[in-house]
Amino acid sequence: MKAIVIISVLFSFAFFTRCAQHPYPEEVRQALELAGPNRGELEKTLEHYRQTGDSLKLKAAFYLIGNMSDKGYFIYTLKDTAGNEVAFNVLDYPDYRTMVAAWDSIAAIRGELDFEKKEFIKDLHVIKSEFLIRNIDLAFEAWQKKPWARFLTFEQFCRYILPYRGSNEPLEDWRSYFYEKYQWLDSAFASSNDVAQIAAAINNDLKSWFKFDDRFYRHPTDQGLKEMLRNKMGRCEDMANLAIFAMRANGLAVTSDYTPYWADAANNHAWNALIDPSGRAIPFMGGLFNPGAYSLPNRIAKVYRKTFEHHKENLIFKVKNRRKIPRWLAGKSYIDVTxxxxxxxxxxxxxxxxxxxxxxxxxxxxxxxxxxxxxxxxxxxxxxxxxxxxxxxxxxxxxxxxxxxxxxxxxxxxxxxxxxxxxLIPDTASTATLKLISTMKRITTQATDSKKKSFLENGAAYELFFWDGDWQSLGTKEVRQNQPLVFEKAPSNALYWLVKKGSKKYERIFIYRDGEQVWY
Structure with a gap:
């Protein structure tokens, strides 16, 4: 036992002597401090590449470890209004509508249901040196041996090939799996540098076994590879991650772009982008649409790109406290690509x-x-x-x-x-008569939410609102004999919102111009 202690002390002394001679970047030193008992695993990774003398792989290790502080996997629990846990598995139901009906039935008894963060498993605390070293070595092998990957700079390689995770999924070695699975690409595309063609070949295989399923809107976490192989279905974030896994493992520069909220529909969306030799991003949808064959179904206010590295210009570095920042804007690792x-x-x-x-x-x-x-x-x-x-x-x-x-x-x-x-400042001194015949209902298309014009339902009641610092009601009316709803003395130059009674309020807002509803 004494011998073991002495050896450990000598190793630590030797290691930190080398650290003093070759100081790490500040971000790496901070990550080592935050790693706690797992610090040794990160240090073994760094020492491995220092001993091999591969300075580029050492820089890659710096990149991963220096940007690892906010990376990990969230575990959620579903709770009712009393704070009690609720058991709910989306796959217990045959389709989205049945699943939502079951959810609503539980909520009617136990109050509103919501997912709460139960635990955050930090990569710094659990990642192993063997995992990191294998990820780095296989990433370099794909970059240096795949002919279609050689155009990538080291900076592009670090951003689009090297990272070991796509989002907040469980930590798994997907790189080995997909590197072996698609070995046939080497002979099939031996003389081709057409990254879009190669990405399409991989995506066509993903299409054959993985599908979008909107039940996963109520699945609280992004799936890891093992879960996706078992379920063979998921939401758009899962599809984007699956393509990232399969394509990065084979030297294709693929990332996930996303909009936190559609600007003219409900929900949000994530999709893939393939970086071509010119640096252009070609959008596609993993497991659904190939590069060059995909267009976004709704209008966009903002598009952000997930990265592994931190960006000091982001709001979190100016405010620090995440609770003071709206959720989607509180990240360290995204850039604006609108x-x-x-x-x-x-x-x-x-x-x-x-x-x-x-x-x-x-x-x-x-x-x-x-x-x-x-x-x-x-x-x-x-x-x-x-x-x-x-x-x-x-x-x-x-x-x-x-x-x-x-x-x-x-x-x-x-x-x-x-x-x-x-x-849009409502003018109550200049009113108008609105004749309304339709609203916009929520639909699912192309692995995300979209909207569809829907004529007003005969016998249904609708309430019209206008915005004046808050939503102000102009009253409720019932559709009779399929006639338009007429609202008199509505303030002009206002933003309106027509909501069906009992709906989930996914209807779209509009302005009224030249006797017509103009949707936003």
Missing amino acids: TQYVPTANVELTLEKERPDSVRFAYLCVFNSGEWKAIHWAEIKEDRAVFTDMGKDLAYLPAYYLDQTIVPAGPPFILQKSGNILK
Whole structure:
């Protein structure tokens, strides 16, 4: 036992002597401090590449470890309003509608159901040196041996090939599995550098066994490879991760782009992007649509790209406390790529509502699933804020974020195709008569939520709202003999929302122009 202790002390002394001679980057040193008892596994990885003398692989290890502090896997638990756990498995039901009906039945008895974070398993605390070394070695093998990967710079390799996870899925060695599974690519594409063609070949195989299933909207976590191989279905995040696993393992620069909230539909969406030799991102949908054959089904306010590395310009590095930042904007590892997808404009606003004390940032929100939800941020300077690269022809609301609540900072507006701003300030002195014949209902298409025009249902009751600092009701009317609903003395220049009684409030907002509803 004494001999073991002495050897351990000598090893540690030798290791830290080398560290003093060759200091690590600051981010790596911080990660080692945060790793706790698992620090030794990270140190073994670094020492392995220091001993082999492979400086590029050592830099790759620095990249992974230095950006690992926020990476891991969340375990969730479903709870009712009393805080009691609720057992619920989405695959116990044959389809989405049946599953939602069962969920609603439980909620009717036990109150509103919601997933709560139970545990966060940090990679820094559990990752093993063997896992990291194998991931790095196989990533380099794909980069250096696959002819279609040689155009990638080291920076591109680190961002689009090297990372060992796609999002917050369980930690698994998917790289070995897919590297072996697609060995046939080497002979099939020996003389080809067409990355889109090679990605399509892999994606065609994924299509043969993995499918989108909207029941997984109520599955709280992103699936790991083992779970996906077992279930053979998932939501869009799972499909995007599956393509990342299969394609990065074989030297294809593939990432996941996403919109936190659709700007003219409910929910959110994640999809894949393939980086070609020119640096252009070609969107596709893992297991569904190949590169060049995919277009997004809804309008976009913002597109962000998941990365492994941290970006110091992100809001979390300015605010620190995640609870003071809207959920989707609190990440360290994402970049804004909206300009790669749609025409954009910068939006400069004077915030008309008084700024609360200590508030330094404002937000632009889109209307999604019956609520205003923050999708971009800007620092406030003398009651003005500039929101960069916003998607056009969309409705937005400027807001503050207080006590985890969106608080309007001014009236909603339309960012027109020209880049001009049309403020929607209701004019109660100049009223109009609205004749309404339709609404927009939620549908599922292309592995995400979308919307479809729906004529008003005979015999159903609808309530019309307009926005004036909050949703104000203009009354409820019932559709009779399939005639339009007529609302008199509605304020002009307003943003409206027509909601069917008893619905989940997924209906879309609109303005009224020239006797017609214009949807946003």
